[in-house]
Amino acid sequence: MRSSVYFYPTLKETPQEAQIVSHRLMLRSGMISQVTAGIYTWLPSGLKVLNKIAQIIRQEQDRAQSLEVLMPTIQPAALWEKSGRYHIYGKEMLRMVDRHEREMLYGPTAEEVITDIFSRFVKSYKDLPKRFYNIQWKFRDEIRPRFGIMRGREFLMKDNYSFDLTVEGAKASYQAMLEAYVRTFARMDLTAIPVRAATGPIGGDLSHEFQILAETGESEIFYDAAYETLDVNTITLERLQTLYAAADELHDPQTCPVPADQLRTARGIEVGHVFYFGTKYSIPLGAYVTGPDGKQVPVEMGSYGIGVSRLVGAIIEAHHDDKGIIWPESVAPFKVGLLNLNIKDKACTEMCEDLYQKLLQAKIETLYDDRDMGIGAKFADMDLIGLPWQIIVGPRSVTTGQCELKNRRTGEKIEISLEDVLKRMCYCG
Numbered sequence: 001m002r003s004s005v006y007f008y009p010t011l012k013e014t015p016q017e018a019q020i021v022s023h024r025l026m027l028r029s030g031m032i033s034q035v036t037a038g039i040y041t042w043l044p045s046g047l048k049v050l051n052k053i054a055q056i057i058r059q060e061q062d063r064a065q066s067l068e069v070l071m072p073t074i075q076p077a078a079l080w081e082k083s084g085r086y087h088i089y090g091k092e093m094l095r096m097v098d099r100h101e102r103e104m105l106y107g108p109t110a111e112e113v114i115t116d117i118f119s120r121f122v123k124s125y126k127d128l129p130k131r132f133y134n135i136q137w138k139f140r141d142e143i144r145p146r147f148g149i150m151r152g153r154e155f156l157m158k159d160n161y162s163f164d165l166t167v168e169g170a171k172a173s174y175q176a177m178l179e180a181y182v183r184t185f186a187r188m189d190l191t192a193i194p195v196r197a198a199t200g201p202i203g204g205d206l207s208h209e210f211q212i213l214a215e216t217g218e219s220e221i222f223y224d225a226a227y228e229t230l231d232v233n234t235i236t237l238e239r240l241q242t243l244y245a246a247a248d249e250l251h252d253p254q255t256c257p258v259p260a261d262q263l264r265t266a267r268g269i270e271v272g273h274v275f276y277f278g279t280k281y282s283i284p285l286g287a288y289v290t291g292p293d294g295k296q297v298p299v300e301m302g303s304y305g306i307g308v309s310r311l312v313g314a315i316i317e318a319h320h321d322d323k324g325i326i327w328p329e330s331v332a333p334f335k336v337g338l339l340n341l342n343i344k345d346k347a348c349t350e351m352c353e354d355l356y357q358k359l360l361q362a363k364i365e366t367l368y369d370d371r372d373m374g375i376g377a378k379f380a381d382m383d384l385i386g387l388p389w390q391i392i393v394g395p396r397s398v399t400t401g402q403c404e405l406k407n408r409r410t411g412e413k414i415e416i417s418l419e420d421v422l423k424r425m426c427y428c429g
């Protein structure tokens, strides 16, 4: 993509309304634009990152034997009357009436819709377990939308729903999702700590939130120092139940089993939440299957959310410096930024064009800064938008055949020939 064609309206000044670094950097790098409180347009580079995050989540959900569906954003109130949640959900639910005076709502979550589908199509224990997920926009009329897309009103969520015959089966689904989550976050260069959590309006009796440690996080968490040595890649539900880590609403200093000098506290960003809630929805919505003995059994369920759009902000909170964003390669809008230092120099521009075509042929996602503007501004923009690699070509490159390759994360710069830089970009990352 050429910068002259692309659209990333960067800002030099820090926008006044943004209180945290990820919000500031998303606005400054032209990833999002606010439409009204808590509602955003995703501009081209923001959308690219959002889609890459969604794709990683999708791959790990598929690996965990889950089937992707797409449920609607608008749901009928009647389904929520059945589960009993319509009148208790409160003001976070955006309610509306259609032309036939039927009450509708913009879904804040989808337990009712998926349980209803299950109840109509799945009839036998032989069809279990079943896991369905979708990546769809949700709406919650948050009292205080803030921090940009971190706490939006409209936001993208991955929500998975598991259906099992037995409690043990449901726990195996829960475990499969824990593993999928750890893998998912690791692929985005994030370490997310699973902490015990309250179940809130979803309900149920077993629940963990995945928290990314960050000073600007809205959650406060308490955990055993032993947690710090835990290899999250080998996480099991059993192990989690013996290790103390809790969200503040569950933490009680009076009953906390961890000695005071072993107890750690930190701020976190909640990027995922898993629940096991048994038959809370299957009984009222009629999701029963025929068991091995021929009897009707209500299915055991769990639900598992990931804040897809919130993750964009969380990744920036974890990966930035004073110059801008530093994208992990797996979610970067482009892998490489190619900087032409003098667009008016014919030979230099020919060299850049040639390299750009070769990068495209090698399928390396490249943003070619071909704009006619000062090099200071070009360098600042490139650091701000945070692509993992920068290839810098100037008039001097024409005589030496060398360009500069900069690693955005380490700041390390090397002189390298144009052939070698192409090879490096094909093999690294």
Ligand code: ATP
Binding pocket: 109, 140, 142, 149, 150, 151, 152, 153, 154, 155, 157, 200, 270, 271, 272, 273, 305, 306, 307, 308, 309, 310
């Ligand atoms: P929170 O405690 O942050 O309000 P929640 O417990 O209400 O979140 P869940 O119902 O567990 O959220 O939703 C699943 C995931 O969706 C959360 O873990 C979070 O990452 C994301 N999420 C929830 N609310 C928002 C929001 N207003 N804006 C962006 N992402 C959100």
Ligand code: MG
Binding pocket: 197, 209, 270, 273
């Ligand atoms: Mg939560």
